[in-house]
Amino acid sequence: MAKKRIGKVFTYLFLICLALIFLVPVFYVFYNSLLPKRYIGTFVPPDVWSFDNYKELFSEFPIMRWYGNTALSTVAVVAGNIFFTPLAGYALARLRFPGRKAIFLCLMLSMMIPGQLVLLPQYIMMAKAGMVDTLWAITLPYLSQSMFIFMSRQFFYGIPEELEEAARIDGLGRFGTYFRIVLPISGVLLATIAIFNFTGTWNSYLVPSTFISSADKYVLVVGLQTVNNQHFQQENLTLAGVVLLSFPVIGFFMFTQKFFVQGIATAGLKG
């Protein structure tokens, strides 16, 4: 029995250390973003804390513009994926049509193709279409992502078919069945796609930093890199930038965290 108790103590000790390793940096960032430069890394009473660093960033950089660009492209991408990918995933799981196997194979293959391979040709296509340095460049190609089609397919495989059969006997067509019966019970799938896609798009750097060059069209991540390049010596300013970029995703995560775990467990990531 004593042995068991010691085991328990160690488990909690380990978990607490782990939580500290993950949480302390996050608090450190937030706390220091509130301090004037001379107090960085020290403990000072709350009356020295202020939002001055944030004010300075807002006056020096078009932060609201960057928020707008990030929000616009993220919302558009998520909307696209929520609409297109379950549709395709459903057909791949449930409907029999010629070419189904081939499409699925291509899907699997494209998940192994690194995004960096297609980046340059995409850039050339964008340039020809006059889309380089516009928000189209970071939105249009990403409206339907293979990863989410795969997740949707796995999800629809896992849910029972009886409901749909009943609906079909009642005379609903394929589209009616999908939109009226299947989608309403697929909340977990849609939430999972939304969550992954939201954080992924909001945080992505490679694509926007390649396709966008004028500062007024930056998204936040690229903007943060600019702040970092100009003000790395001023830790307080850069950390305020880190907070500005991160708090919307952390907030979003807090709201949806129930789905995070449930979603991953159900959406076919079990292998």
Added chain:
Amino acid sequence: MRRQEAVAGWIFVLPAVLFWLIWFLYPALKAVSISFFQYNYATPETNMFVGLANYARLFQDPKFFTALSHSFLMVAVVVPLQTLLSFAVAVLLNGPIRFKGFYRSSCYIPYVISAMAVTIFFMYFFLKGGPASSFFAMLGLENVSWFASTKYALAFLMIVYVWQQVGFYMVIFIGALQEVPLELYEAAKVDGANAWQRLTRITVPMIKNTTYLVLTFGMINAFQIFDQIAAMSKQSPLGSPSGATSTLVTFLYQQSFSYMDMGYGSAAAVVLFLIIFSLSAVREVLGRRSD
């Protein structure tokens, strides 16, 4: 009936297939074809077919081999480390623990923050005299700015990366652990198996498929690290300090977008694809055989 189902099926997949053809298949094939050319998008008059010359050049380029070895080293260290850690944490959190949700969320939070942001604040921890470098200095390492030291930069990159990724794989493992039937553990307990035996004889084999998935995902992702390196390099060339963090991805990116040597960059991208593809295929075959 059959016909109607087929038509519906095609209508359902059509938008996704069109996006895939235009923005994925075509660019992927185009990249392969560019890799056989001396190619610059801006000066089409000098583009010319060079056959396998770009590939031949790669295999004589010491910078390419440095980048390649860094990529493999990243994968070799990071993938086992994050898999073991996330598995261990998942097993602990799957047991009878109070405040599970709290621990789980703390592990997951880093994953939702952008890699760019995470790298930036880790750079402050690992500045010369910063909290983390001072800590490691007590353990006998040099007190330097890790990200700016050719000796420590790669280790810095690995630490940042694993710190951020563990939570994601942990959640995947938790999902799998919840599917293992409890009766198995009960029966093993009755037979006198201790905790370690239950872990290695029941848990590990039962979640084998998930482990394969985590390894494959982990490998594909680790080969593609980019944002962190861009953050570390700031305005210096990618892969700074002096190439200590260059990887296959930064190499190909620089060739294509900094030096405008797009055929050469594309050849490196094709090599990256071939590596990822063959490792995934090998993993798949090995996984099948052990079933």
